[in-house]
Amino acid sequence: MRIRNTTQVWGSAAKSLHWLMALGIVGAMTLGLVMVNLPMSALKFELYAIHKSLGMTLLVLAALRISWRWMNPVPALPDSVPPHEQRLAGWAHRVFYVLLFAMPISGYVINSAANFPLNVFGVVQVPNLVPESERITDAATWVHGSLFWLFAGLIVVHVAGALRHHFIFKDGILRRMLPTRSSKET
Numbered sequence: 481m482r483i484r485n486t487t488q489v490w491g492s493a494a495k496s497l498h499w500l501m502a503l504g505i506v507g508a509m510t511l512g513l514v515m516v517n518l519p520m521s522a523l524k525f526e527l528y529a530i531h532k533s534l535g536m537t538l539l540v541l542a543a544l545r546i547s548w549r550w551m552n553p554v555p556a557l558p559d560s561v562p563p564h565e566q567r568l569a570g571w572a573h574r575v576f577y578v579l580l581f582a583m584p585i586s587g588y589v590i591n592s593a594a595n596f597p598l599n600v601f602g603v604v605q606v607p608n609l610v611p612e613s614e615r616i617t618d619a620a621t622w623v624h625g626s627l628f629w630l631f632a633g634l635i636v637v638h639v640a641g642a643l644r645h646h647f648i649f650k651d652g653i654l655r656r657m658l659p660t661r662s663s664k665e666t
Contacts, residue, residue, distance in 0.1 A: 495659050496658035497545045501538060501580070505631070508534040512628065528588065532591060533601045535584040542580035560651050569641070572634060579631045586627060589620040 484491045490498075508531055515527040557566050591598050593616035594609035599605050610616055643651035 487553045488555055490555055490656055491552065492659070493548055493643070494545075495657055497541065497548060498657055499659060501541050501545065504534055504538050504541065505635075508538060509628065509632065521606040523587060529599070532587065532598055535587045536598070536600045536604075536606060539581065539584035539588075542577070545580070546577060555656065558651055558653070560649070561653070572638060575630075575634060576638070579627060579634070583624065583627050583631060585615040586620050590624055591618055593620060 482489075483493050485494055511527055511531040511534070513533060515524055518524040518527070557569065561569075588598070588606075588609050591609045592659045593613045595608065597605070598608075623660040642654045642657075645651050646655070
């Protein structure tokens with residue numbers, strides 16, 4: 481399997497980043513939902529630490545992913561996909577890229593404004609981004625929560641679209657991103 485993309489297929493690097501980030505995003509979102517509903521406890525603080533570490537890791541992966549995308553061709557959608565769906569897919573992917581940065585940055589702002597330490601997996605100490613401020617914490621918390629629901633909705637639409645193409649149209653769209661060798665690769 482080739483590492484780089486071509487105009488016809490996604491390379492293994494793009495596929496790996498896609499699925500690694502998908503797992504990380506679902507994990508961070510699940511942790512976020514669980515931790516905010518827990519009573520104050522050592523477990524809650526531990527889940528927050530993992531959530532924040534995942535968020536910072538995903539921010540780095542997002543930068544790597546967008547860099548990789550800029551340096552590689554983007555495989556064209558098949559001609560069987562109507563133009564309006566191609567435009568919608570393009571816009572959905574743009575929104576995904578904005579969210580890949582906005583979610584962890586808004587979380588980082590919350591953490592900084594609340595003046596909590598941010599230590600990524602106990603290895604890297606990250607300095608605060610903004611000064612301590614209850615007003616900034618509240619605003620960033622609202623933004624982070626709102627982006628969560630936008631992200632969750634977009635993920636549902638993305639997965640539904642992929643499954644629609646796979647099971648109804650049988651056009652190979654989903655298989656193009658699966659971590660297996662494509663029949664078009666040589």
